[in-house]
Amino acid sequence: MAGNSPVNPLAGEVGIWLGGRRYRAKLTLGTLAELEEDLGERSMIALVERFESGRFGSRDVMAVLAAGLRGGGWQGCASDLPHADLRGGPIEAAQLAAQLLARAFQVPAP
Numbered sequence: 001m002a003g004n005s006p007v008n009p010l011a012g013e014v015g016i017w018l019g020g021r022r023y024r025a026k027l028t029l030g031t032l033a034e035l036e037e038d039l040g041e042r043s044m045i046a047l048v049e050r051f052e053s054g055r056f057g058s059r060d061v062m063a064v065l066a067a068g069l070r071g072g073g074w075q076g077c078a079s080d081l082p083h084a085d086l087r088g089g090p091i092e093a094a095q096l097a098a099q100l101l102a103r104a105f106q107v108p109a110p
Contacts, residue, residue: 012027018084032047
């Protein structure tokens with residue numbers, strides 16, 4: 001969903017500026033399952049460990065961003081991202097991917 005409504009970090013959401021528009025991104029159980037398969041990981045924990053240990057590349061970052069965008073309602077696909085104008089460039093992209101993963105596994109406060 002594009003627009004100006006605020007993202008809710010407590011719901012696992014991250015705001016991603018793409019092509020001059022802000023999108024809400026969130027990793028859902030379904031998009032996490034897709035990521036496991038796309039990135040060849042055996043589990044969600046292995047996926048997180050891959051990022052925590054620094055064993056990720058730009059393809060991994062794009063896969064996480066695409067999954068998060070789809071989880072937030074974006075109608076694009078991963079092949080759209082290499083040509084999209086992502087605000088902040090590669091460094092911001094890696095930070096956003098890390099935020100998406102961290103927020104997907106955060107435990108809500110009681």
